[in-house]
Amino acid sequence: MPPPKSSLRWPWWPPSPPLLHALQVLAEGPMKATMLVAAVVWFASAPFWMKGGR
Amino acid sequence: MTEVVSTEPPAHAGDEFERQPVPPPAQKGASAFWGMYAGEHTAGTEFMIGPLFVAWGASAFDLIFGLLLGNLLAVLTWRFLTAEIATQRRLTLYYQLERITGRKLVTLYNFFNGVLFCFLAGAMVTVSATAVGVPFGDRIQMPSFGDTWPTGVVWVLVCVVIGAAMTFVAVRGYGFVARVGHVAAPWMFLVFVACGVVMLTRLGTANLFEVMKPAAGSTPKIGFWGVVCFSWFCNAAMNLGMSDLSIFRFARKPSYGWASAAGMYLGHYVAWICAALLLVYWVRDKGADPTRGVPPGPMVWDAVGWAGLLCVIIAGWTTANPTIYRAGLAFQGMFPKMSRVAGTLIAGIVCTLASVFPAVAMKLLDFVGIYGTILCPVGAVIVVDHYLARRVGIPAEYAVRTGTSFNVAVLLAWAIPVIVAMYFYRAHGVNSFFLPLPTWLACGALYIVFTRLLNRTSTLAP
Numbered sequence: 001m002p003p004p005k006s007s008l009r010w011p012w013w014p015p016s017p018p019l020l021h022a023l024q025v026l027a028e029g030p031m032k033a034t035m036l037v038a039a040v041v042w043f044a045s046a047p048f049w050m051k052g053g054r
Numbered sequence: 055m056t057e058v059v060s061t062e063p064p065a066h067a068g069d070e071f072e073r074q075p076v077p078p079p080a081q082k083g084a085s086a087f088w089g090m091y092a093g094e095h096t097a098g099t100e101f102m103i104g105p106l107f108v109a110w111g112a113s114a115f116d117l118i119f120g121l122l123l124g125n126l127l128a129v130l131t132w133r134f135l136t137a138e139i140a141t142q143r144r145l146t147l148y149y150q151l152e153r154i155t156g157r158k159l160v161t162l163y164n165f166f167n168g169v170l171f172c173f174l175a176g177a178m179v180t181v182s183a184t185a186v187g188v189p190f191g192d193r194i195q196m197p198s199f200g201d202t203w204p205t206g207v208v209w210v211l212v213c214v215v216i217g218a219a220m221t222f223v224a225v226r227g228y229g230f231v232a233r234v235g236h237v238a239a240p241w242m243f244l245v246f247v248a249c250g251v252v253m254l255t256r257l258g259t260a261n262l263f264e265v266m267k268p269a270a271g272s273t274p275k276i277g278f279w280g281v282v283c284f285s286w287f288c289n290a291a292m293n294l295g296m297s298d299l300s301i302f303r304f305a306r307k308p309s310y311g312w313a314s315a316a317g318m319y320l321g322h323y324v325a326w327i328c329a330a331l332l333l334v335y336w337v338r339d340k341g342a343d344p345t346r347g348v349p350p351g352p353m354v355w356d357a358v359g360w361a362g363l364l365c366v367i368i369a370g371w372t373t374a375n376p377t378i379y380r381a382g383l384a385f386q387g388m389f390p391k392m393s394r395v396a397g398t399l400i401a402g403i404v405c406t407l408a409s410v411f412p413a414v415a416m417k418l419l420d421f422v423g424i425y426g427t428i429l430c431p432v433g434a435v436i437v438v439d440h441y442l443a444r445r446v447g448i449p450a451e452y453a454v455r456t457g458t459s460f461n462v463a464v465l466l467a468w469a470i471p472v473i474v475a476m477y478f479y480r481a482h483g484v485n486s487f488f489l490p491l492p493t494w495l496a497c498g499a500l501y502i503v504f505t506r507l508l509n510r511t512s513t514l515a516p
Contacts, residue, residue: 023251023255026251027251027252027256035244035358035361039364043237043238043241046240046241
């Protein structure tokens with residue numbers, strides 16, 4: 001049976017298969033939600049510990 | 055080297071040492087420069103440049119290795135030209151130029167600089183508008199790569215509102231925006247990477263050589279050397295053109311010039327390739343026409359959702375704002391009696407008008423080359439003045455020594471190569487990003503020739 005279209009072929013690049021798998025699961029599913037949460041967390045926390053920029 | 059002795063009164067606290075060398079206490083450590091370059095070169099326009107490479111038919115080899123080499127050359131230029139001169143003289147570009155060319159010619163440079171800054175900021179507003187327009191759905195006609203005129207009333211309204219908001223913030227000073235841009239930079243890079251990861255998984259392979267190929271039968275408009283030259287000269291005004299003297303004059307050591315690598319390899323390498331993958335996916339899986347392209351907003355929305363839209367808006371905002379602010383300062387420099395607010399307002403209005411026309415953003419590869427070709431030659435005058443004046447027997451800092459306000463030799467050395475370059479661009483279709491280097495070299499050589507011919511002053515030692 002041919003592999004599903006979205007499955008990444010290995011070997012190709014340094015990331016190990018588990019990382020690849022995680023990235024694939026993330027990209028096909030909750031990436032949009034994850035990135036939105038990441039944005040909220042980043043902008044809520046970074047101003048307190050990130051110096052510079054003025 | 056001529057020692058810089060300032061005749062100006064000491065700068066008051068908080069100013070930017072605009073007319074005197076930056077003193078040691080005001081100099082900064084390396085981390086300030088690494089952070090600044092990483093942030094400044096991960097901008098909204100990166101979302102345009104990557105897809106434009108795809109539209110122009112660049113292959114994976116061209117992008118991966120061309121960008122590697124071109125960015126390396128850009129970093130070396132910053133390190134061994136800009137940062138060296140900046141840390142030896144510690145003056146702004148404007149003041150350094152004024153000492154050679156005289157005040158009136160700097161005014162002319164300010165005019166070109168200000169206008170081109172406005173168009174660049176306009177392109178950033180255009181990119182942001184493609185993101186703001188996404189929630190409007192079909193009620194807004196997004197521009198494609200071929201569009202030069204506004205695509206409808208809603209598009210114009212969106213651009214005007216964004217341009218007005220950015221101008222308002224720039225008028226208030228851009229300290230807050232600079233802070234937001236600094237804080238947002240790592241997150242924006244993360245969004246670029248996320249876009250790349252999503253696209254690779256959707257394409258089903260991480261082999262860029264497999265997915266990034268020019269369409270069969272098409273003639274690529276850009277190849278390996280085109281990509282090398284574009285990535286080398288897209289910031290020609292800053293490195294070859296010495297605009298970043300104003301930044302590196304604060305560096306303690308010239309080795310801080312390596313910090314430009316952060317901007318080049320994060321923003322102009324990883325981010326460009328990730329952005330290119332967005333259009334690759336839309337072409338291969340959604341049947342988009344690569345020559346017409348797809349605006350960044352819808353592509354990023356499709357890849358990473360609201361965070362992507364936010365990223366496009368913030369990336370455009372945080373880079374357009376300082377650009378409008380700098381353009382305002384350039385206009386203010388032309389008319390010293392004009393207030394900074396008035397200068398910034400003029401810049402904001404020109405920028406907003408430019409943003410309504412998608413021509414600049416959609417032809418960004420061309421525009422960036424023209425921008426570099428017009429502005430970078432003056433950098434050659436500074437390099438000749440700094441390194442070669444004594445050797446070739448011409449006076450260094452001619453305007454300071456003679457009191458002239460208009461050095462004709464500089465004007466001719468600057469204008470002739472630019473006019474010739476523009477002729478080749480318009481009449482022979484030479485890509486604009488091939489033009490900055492020959493223009494820069496010609497300007498340097500002509501400056502020596504014209505100074506020897508026109509500025510023969512026997513009393514002036516070199």
